[in-house]
Amino acid sequence: MRTRPLRRCIDFVTEHNRITLLVMVLLTGVVLAGIPQLNTGSQAGGTAADFEHLDRVQASQHIEDVYRADEHSQSNRTLATVYVHQPDGNVLSKPALRAELEFQQTLREDDAVGRALHPDGMTGIANLVATRAAGDRAASLEEQLAAVKSASEQEIRTLLRETVTDNPRAGRLLPADFAGETSATDRRLLIALDTGVDQDVYEDARNAIFETANDRDASGYFTLGGPAMEAANSHFTGEMVELVLPLALLLIVAILAFAYRDLVDVIVGMTGVVLSVAWMFGLLGWLGVSAGVVIIAPVVLITGLSIDFGFHVFNRYREQRAAGADRAPRTDEREADATRRGEDAGIRPSMNRGVRLVATALVLVTVTAAIGFLANLANPLPMIRNLGIAITLGVASALLLFVTVVPALKISIDGLLERVGFDRRKAPLGHGRYLRPALERTVTLARRAAPVVVIVAVLLGAAGGGAWFALDQESFQQGDGEVADWKQNLPDPIGWDRHAYYDRADHVEETYRPASAADATRTQILLDGDVTGGGTLAGIADGIDHLESASLLVQADAGGVESPLSALRRVADRNATVAAMVDRADSDGDGIPDRNVARLYDALYAADSDLASRVLERTDGEYRSALVTVSIDAGWETQDTAVTEMETAAAAMVDGSDRTATLAGPFSVNQAVVADLVAGILLTMVLALAAILLTTMGVFRAMHGSATLGAVVAVPIALVVGSVIGTMYLLEIPLTLLTALLMSLVVGVGIDYNIHIGDRFADERRAGTPTIPALRAAVTGTGGALVGSTLTTAGAFATLTLVPHPQLVSFGSIVVVALVTAFLVSLLVLPSLLVLWDRHAAASVTVGDRTQTGVSATQD
Incomplete structure (x- = not known):
């Protein structure tokens, strides 16, 4: 593996920072032009052919091919339901029934509803009573309304009793426990819509029904269809943006400010983070990859990886300035020209050498992460494939931006500030009087008890990994909209309110049964033999x-x-x-x-x-x-x-x-598909681990002369995965489509920290530093950046646990556990492995300066 092209790129960036910024601004404009083309539609579903090896899918296909049941069960109509709930009233009184007929009149006057209305029309208890009052089952809505208006309250009660007794359709419209009284707190109206009309007309009709019912909210009218759910989701997203996003951003900025203790570095680092996410969406738009169901995971993961890249770039730069790289003899004529122009040329060699030293680790992190993410391309679900593509594009964008825009911007700002008298030398991360001793203790632990540390880690990882088969499996974790009291008691605008949709949905589920067998969920059992x-x-x-x-x-x-x-x-x-x-x-x-x-x-x-x-x-x-x-x-x-x-x-x-009996309904097929996907993700995770192991071994052999060192760096990923699985078991987090996906993503991010410490250790050993001092330099030099990265990223993900939805709580919990575990493994377990490797490896890394020689010669 040659590093010369990478070195030339870094040389150009640090020597021509203004040109670099200009070029990257233009390139960013081109990339971001893809955002308007971004497809935000959902592409979560696979096809039957993708799962034809499953018995239940085969049975479903057989039913579709052989039987004619679907032809008879399918209908060109769908039911939109309007509910009326008056806890302290009587929805069967004459005024209430009259109000329902007037509600129907308002709906029919809407153009979209009129065009989308199925010949079956609208059916409510008011219609059944009114047609009886009019003496004509075919009475028009106007005639029904006139009949109700002219009838007395007592006549309405009598007609209501007769209707409930004689007409079985009435039972569909009233609560399941209705016992024939003339009063009730609940009823519903069934509106048949024609699914064969233009899709826009159909959606407009559903929206009109929702809005008309919403206008009568004070009278207890509501719907639970698509528009109502969208309103609840919109409310949920708004609450999350108002409560969680500000807290996450505040936490990130606060930790960055504490870690960097420099406003310029915070601004430059966050610029790189924002651009990385923006580039990801722009590239998705240009490539035509859907982002409808993969927006949250890539954003937070790319944010975390970008922050990590920034910590390492800034930390190496600070180390080089503190070591006096900026005071090195000037041998480059271009640096002399820069000095004559009044620029601080000392900033450039420090950034140049710092980025060179960290660039290999950043490239390897990007490659291994991409392997973990792109392994999901083998998955049959477009959602999962899109997730892998999105995160890979984001990681690649972050690498490009943090070796070009971020160094160039940093050089420009530091040069300007130093020319006006500000000293831009800052202490490297990890060298504080509290953090450095704590990091050095991990080296002491490795020196004194390396075998014990490794054995304990392996046992814990194996125990956690074994819990995989004990995890519960669910297709998804259903949110019930419950919100803790303290979240609701927060002052506006950050107070979190429980949307009325969830209470209404719970009430409907408790009160009614499906309107009819035809409108309920239909499922099949296929008997063979x-x-x-x-x-x-x-x-x-x-x-x-x-x-x-x-x-x-x-x-x-x-x-x-x-x-x-x-x-x-x-x-x-x-x-x-x-x-x-x-x-x-x-x-x-x-x-x-x-x-x-x-x-x-x-x-x-x-x-x-x-x-x-x-x-x-x-x-x-x-x-x-x-x-x-x-x-x-x-x-x-x-x-x-x-x-x-x-x-x-x-x-x-x-x-x-x-005989054999095979389930073939939507629920049973979905359950089988989820189980198959979970098994597929497990296989994908194993293959990704193997690919990352081989890649890391190959890169470390080429760059440092030791394939076994690459293996030592990569193997601890298995411990991270095992720990995450064990934590899921202890926290009772089930295996859903999302959490199973996160397990495959853990592979992509779990090796990040190990690569940085392993690469730094190899650099120090190649420079001739003895084992323990080299390990101490790697842990204290790189560990500070890892601490900042872990605190920032894990803190941001931890804010997701504030969201009152189990799926997002599980998402945040798993990522936090993965990040913290990866951090602990890199500082507690990897040093012990490196000590053991250095004692027993057949050959050590080549002694020499990587930034000068480029390629090592000794290989094991």
């Missing part, structure tokens, strides 16, 4: 009974279940021949046929082939599979419980027979 055996239909009945006993089914007797058994019963109700065959096939009188099942299927096809084709697969007269479709009362937040119950039901349908 001997589906004509005598126990097939009994097994299906047992599985359905389990789901019903678990209160998971919606309208089990009214379209909530579709199976060969329900199809036979439906046809038998209207076909005497089939009914007689069903009775004869029931040998034990339990109402479930248990013999001649194939003949029953034939009769079903003969009587209603359309219905039969939705529950049975028949090829050349042979029955190959059967399909059970159920409507379940569950949401994404309860999907794990629902899938567990479905698995139990599927097992009951098999019950020791030659």
